Amino acid sequence: MIQKMGVLEILKERGFVEAVTHDEELSAYLDGGRATCYIGFDPTASSLHVGSLVCIMALAHMQRNGHRPIGLVGGGTGLIGDPSGKTEMRKVITQKEVDVNRAGIRKQLARFIDFNEDKALLLDNGEWLKGLEYIPFLRDIGRHFSVNRMIKAESYKMRINSDEGLTFIEFNYMLLQAYDFMELSQRYDCLLQMGGSDQWGNIVAGIDLVRRTQQKKAFGITFPLITTSSGIKMGKTHKGAVWLDPERTPPYEYYQFWVNCDDADVARFMALFTFLPMEEIEQVKKMEGAMLNSAKAVLAWEATVIAHGMDAAKASYEAACAMFGAPEIPDTCFSSSTIPRSAKGGADAVPGTAYDRAALDKGIAAVDIFAEVGLCKSKSDARRLLNQGGGYLNDERIAAFDQLILTSHATDGEILLRAGKKKYHKLILK
């Protein structure tokens, strides 16, 4: 029915593409059959975060369009630390940490990409990097690199001009990443590398190396750095990064992260972080006022389903409805979305703490509980919050910081506490 779009077109339309090397030849390459492409992930932490989501989604799109994505976990390069676009040297991590982190990342990528039956590959560049010998490497690989050119690379500029400088080990990073690309082109006929815009220099270096050593034409795509419309780097909140690991960022919080995005970001984020068809996303641009909140719910729903699965999304959605009210989503909007249109449910996914009933029989001061339960980071913090009228007990403002919280405040064995407008926590009496 609809004429099939090439992946490159799809990625462009959805806002993934910042820059491409040889545009036309690349689309010809991608439309000409099953291609293999890769993106590298740094094993700096045991979990990926929302900042890596653009890369992950891009790989997923590739797979959905019949190509074979490779997720390359930098077990070798992780020991070095990529200086590209960074103002400070990253602390060097140990082999042990790399191993742990790599396993975590592997697990997460599997949620987004199907690694069965050669549909995608997950590799570790430690496999070929760790056995490298210095002299042969210099002779065979190093000879292809011009220091003059490297110095001029945008990715190094920041550091070269900074007070901190650039160490030799970091300067070498570009060679290693180029070497990765070369290996992948040889082993898997992978001729497309993608990455964040800060990776441009590394990607181009790889393309050159592949050409010189293999006489093959390779390609690159970079993604824009995604910032919120208020200019903050995507995925950072006051609490730090938003992780994909449900242990670090529970699905309810993950859902909340998306619901709380800026009005101006909704459509853009939907295109990037969901698989909803663009026609449906276009509608968002016409929405105003409260209607946008429904769109945010759809965004949050879809993103949570992708990252954590339907059940977790449902629990998060229902909890949000219980706390903030259910959004109205006309059937005509987002018809592809699986978001429940009429569900009302419990608040099970709201963070909670089991609490000893006996302790509450004589009452505990609000300050103490707020601090204890993690709603505030210290008692002083809790006192401040409460003094400023930011503490709520069952949705009623707490008048004094030392007001007692009692067993009698419970309904169905639960007491609902709230800090500010959005942070809920329940006490489950036992």
Place this chain on the structure above:
RNA sequence: GGUGGGGUUCCCGAGUGGUCAAAGGGAUCAGACUGUAAAUCUGACGGCUCAGCCUUCGGAGGUUCAAAUCCUCCCCCCACCA
């Protein structure tokens, strides 16, 4: 290795003997306004047994009634020179 300049509360950055828990800005948090938005305004912003007390100004000592501020040693960073 030499010379000079630095290391201040989450970040930037003032502060050169008491009036300093430390100016100002940013970030953050709360309140008002709203749509679980943005912008704006108001307030808060080390900890605690909170009108008081305790711990902070790279580290360790010292001078002093009193030190972020003065002295000694040490650690780290930067610039220029070698």
